[in-house]
Amino acid sequence: MQMPPRTLDDHLDAFAANVELCTRQGLTEPSDRSNCRHRAKRLDTVLAREILEHLRQEDVQKVVDSLESVARQRVIFSTPNFPDS
16 A cells, blocks of 8 residues: 655644644654744645634734745635534
8 A cells, every 4th residue: 555645744733732643653843833934935735724713813914924935835724613603
């Protein structure tokens, strides 16, 4: 069976257990969480899951710009989708 190409998970994750699990499985490498710009165009795809709703309105564009600077091809955002109450 052919294995899929290795995926680099260079992440910012607030849940330490996720980081530890990915590290143990060899799916991640340490990252400088303070600034993405030094990794310009390093990743094909950047997945930003459930982060936008935690940002101050005045910081949203700065974060989007930073993520776009790292992505060679695309940035994918997802937000929580709760049914109407």
